[in-house]
Amino acid sequence: MKPVLFVFGTNLLFSIAQCARILGVFPAPGYSQFILAEVLMKEIANRGHEVTVISPYKPHNAPPNYKTIETSDVIENSDGLDLYELDNESLFKNILTTYEFGNIITEFTLKNKEVQKLLHSDESFDLVIVEQFFNDAMKGFARHFNAPLVLFSSMGLTEWNKEYMGIPALPSINAISYTSYTNRMNFFERIRNLIGTIFDYCYRKWVFYPIQREYLSRYFPNSIDFDEIINNASLMLLNSHFTTSENVLLPYNMIEIGGFHVSQNPLSKDIQKILDEATDGAILFSLGSNLQSSDLTPKILNAILSVFGQLKQKVLWKFEKDLPEKPSNVFISKWLKQADILAHPNIQLFITHGGMLSTTEAIFNGVPILGIPVFADQKMNTARAKRAGFANVMSLKDLTEETFLSLINETINEPKYSENARKMSNLMRDRVVRPLDLAMYWVEYAIRNKGVRFETPVLKMYWFQVYMLDILCFVIFNLLVIYLSVKYLCSFTLPKKCKRNSKVNDRKKRQ
Incomplete structure (x- = not known):
C-alpha cells in the first residue's frame, strides 16, 4: 500500500x-542576457508549463505555450550610452551610470502599453521569475499576481x-x-574596495531605491509596499560556477x-569549412553583444588588423x-555562434571582452582566453x-601592435594556458546533475511548495x-566609562594622598 501511495503522491506533485x-x-x-532567458524559459515551456515572458526580444522557434510581451522600446531608449x-571613467562614475541604466530599463518596461495591459488584466x-538587474520595482509583479x-x-x-538573499x-x-580585483586584495586595493562598496550601498539605499519606489507606485495599479517586496524572493538562480567566479559560501536560497x-x-x-581547413589553428575574436567592434577607434582597429595579418592562424x-x-x-x-565555434578542436584562442557568457563558454570548451575587458563585471x-x-x-x-601580438603568441604557444583551460573545462563539466535540470528542479520546487523561503537571519x-558594530560600540563605551571613572577617582584620591604625604614630610623635616 505504501509504495502505491508514494507513487500517487509523486505523480500528484x-x-x-x-x-x-x-x-x-x-x-x-x-542580447546576451536574453540568450540566458530564452534557454531558461523555453525549457520551462518544453516541460509543459504555460509561459509568458516580458522581454525586448522574441525567441527563435518558440513553442505554442510560450508567449512574449515585447518591450523593444527599452533598446531604443538605452542606445545612447557609450x-x-x-x-576611462572612475569607479564612482561606473556605479552611477549602471544605476541610471537600471532606472531607464525599469521605467520603459513598466510603462509599456502591453505590460500595462497585463497589469490591468484578470x-x-x-x-514569477524576475531577472535581478537594477530593476527592483519589478519584484512588484509577484506581489501583484500573488x-x-x-x-x-x-x-x-x-x-x-x-x-x-541575506x-x-x-x-x-x-x-x-x-574592479579588476579578486578575493586576494592587497592593503590599498582593500581600501578602494571598501570605499566603493560603501558608496554603492549608500547610493542604492538613498537614491536608487526611492526612484524605484516611485516607479512601483506609479505603474502598478494596486498599492504595494516596496520594503516588503525587496527581500521577498523564495530563491535566486545564479548564472555562475566556481570555475567562473570564486569559492563562496552560499545559503540554500x-x-x-x-x-x-x-x-x-x-x-x-x-x-x-573555415575551421576544418584551419590546419595552423584558428582564433575567435568577439566583444560580445553590447560592444561593437566596428566602434573601435581607427588607431586600435588598424593595430588589430596589422597583428591579425601577421598570424598564421585563421581569425573569425x-x-x-x-x-x-x-x-x-x-x-x-x-553575428557568430561563439559557443559552437569554441567547441571546434582547431580553435586555439578566444579574444574576448570577458563577459560572463563568453567566459563560461570558453571554460566549458577548454579554450584559453586573451581578455580585453571594458565595463561592468568584465574586468573581474x-x-x-x-x-x-x-x-x-x-x-x-x-x-x-607589439603588446597585442606578444600576448596572442604567449597565450597560444605557452602550454600552461591550454592545460589550465582543459582542467577548468573538466571541472565545469563534472557535475552531479545537468545545470539546466537543476534550475528546473528548483523552479518547480518553488511552485510545488508555494514559494517556501529559506530565510537567513x-x-x-x-x-x-x-x-x-553595536557590540563594539558597547565595549568601547564601557571601557571609556571605566577609564573616566578611574581618572575621576584618581583626581580626588591622589591629590589628598599627596597632600597628606607632603604634610608628613614637612613634619619630619621640622623634627
Missing part, C-alpha cells in the same frame, strides 16, 4: 508543477544581489564588480546553474560592418581567469548588528 502558469520578466536590452567610455500566475518570486542573476553573485558583504574578500545555456549545435557550412571576428581592408586570413560576420571575470592560469589580460587603452538584522 509533478502534475501540480507541470501545469503551472509562469511569468518571466527579463527586461535587460543586452560603453567604451566607461573604461491574468493569474503560479510563479505568486512566489524567483530571481535570476545573469552575472552570478554580486554586491547588488547579496543583500536580497549574505553579508565582506569588502575584505568580496571585490566590487567594477541561492542556486548556481552556470553553464546551463551551453549546448552543442551544428555550425553553418561556411564556418565549418564578430564585426558589424564591411571591412574591405581585412587580411586574407580574417573572416568577419555580424578576466582577472579571475588570469589567476586561474588560462588567460592573459590587457586594457583596450594599452593595445598596441541577516534579513532580520540591521547592518550594524550583522557586523557587531
Whole structure:
C-alpha cells in the first residue's frame, strides 16, 4: 500500500508543477542576457508549463505555450550610452551610470502599453521569475499576481544581489564588480574596495531605491509596499560556477546553474569549412553583444588588423560592418555562434571582452582566453581567469601592435594556458546533475511548495548588528566609562594622598 501511495503522491506533485502558469520578466536590452532567458524559459515551456515572458526580444522557434510581451522600446531608449567610455571613467562614475541604466530599463518596461495591459488584466500566475538587474520595482509583479518570486542573476553573485538573499558583504574578500580585483586584495586595493562598496550601498539605499519606489507606485495599479517586496524572493538562480567566479559560501536560497545555456549545435557550412581547413589553428575574436567592434577607434582597429595579418592562424571576428581592408586570413560576420565555434578542436584562442557568457563558454570548451575587458563585471571575470592560469589580460587603452601580438603568441604557444583551460573545462563539466535540470528542479520546487523561503537571519538584522558594530560600540563605551571613572577617582584620591604625604614630610623635616 505504501509504495502505491508514494507513487500517487509523486505523480500528484509533478502534475501540480507541470501545469503551472509562469511569468518571466527579463527586461535587460543586452542580447546576451536574453540568450540566458530564452534557454531558461523555453525549457520551462518544453516541460509543459504555460509561459509568458516580458522581454525586448522574441525567441527563435518558440513553442505554442510560450508567449512574449515585447518591450523593444527599452533598446531604443538605452542606445545612447557609450560603453567604451566607461573604461576611462572612475569607479564612482561606473556605479552611477549602471544605476541610471537600471532606472531607464525599469521605467520603459513598466510603462509599456502591453505590460500595462497585463497589469490591468484578470491574468493569474503560479510563479514569477524576475531577472535581478537594477530593476527592483519589478519584484512588484509577484506581489501583484500573488505568486512566489524567483530571481535570476545573469552575472552570478554580486554586491547588488547579496543583500536580497541575506549574505553579508565582506569588502575584505568580496571585490566590487567594477574592479579588476579578486578575493586576494592587497592593503590599498582593500581600501578602494571598501570605499566603493560603501558608496554603492549608500547610493542604492538613498537614491536608487526611492526612484524605484516611485516607479512601483506609479505603474502598478494596486498599492504595494516596496520594503516588503525587496527581500521577498523564495530563491535566486545564479548564472555562475566556481570555475567562473570564486569559492563562496552560499545559503540554500541561492542556486548556481552556470553553464546551463551551453549546448552543442551544428555550425553553418561556411564556418565549418573555415575551421576544418584551419590546419595552423584558428582564433575567435568577439566583444560580445553590447560592444561593437566596428566602434573601435581607427588607431586600435588598424593595430588589430596589422597583428591579425601577421598570424598564421585563421581569425573569425564578430564585426558589424564591411571591412574591405581585412587580411586574407580574417573572416568577419555580424553575428557568430561563439559557443559552437569554441567547441571546434582547431580553435586555439578566444579574444574576448570577458563577459560572463563568453567566459563560461570558453571554460566549458577548454579554450584559453586573451581578455580585453571594458565595463561592468568584465574586468573581474578576466582577472579571475588570469589567476586561474588560462588567460592573459590587457586594457583596450594599452593595445598596441607589439603588446597585442606578444600576448596572442604567449597565450597560444605557452602550454600552461591550454592545460589550465582543459582542467577548468573538466571541472565545469563534472557535475552531479545537468545545470539546466537543476534550475528546473528548483523552479518547480518553488511552485510545488508555494514559494517556501529559506530565510537567513541577516534579513532580520540591521547592518550594524550583522557586523557587531553595536557590540563594539558597547565595549568601547564601557571601557571609556571605566577609564573616566578611574581618572575621576584618581583626581580626588591622589591629590589628598599627596597632600597628606607632603604634610608628613614637612613634619619630619621640622623634627
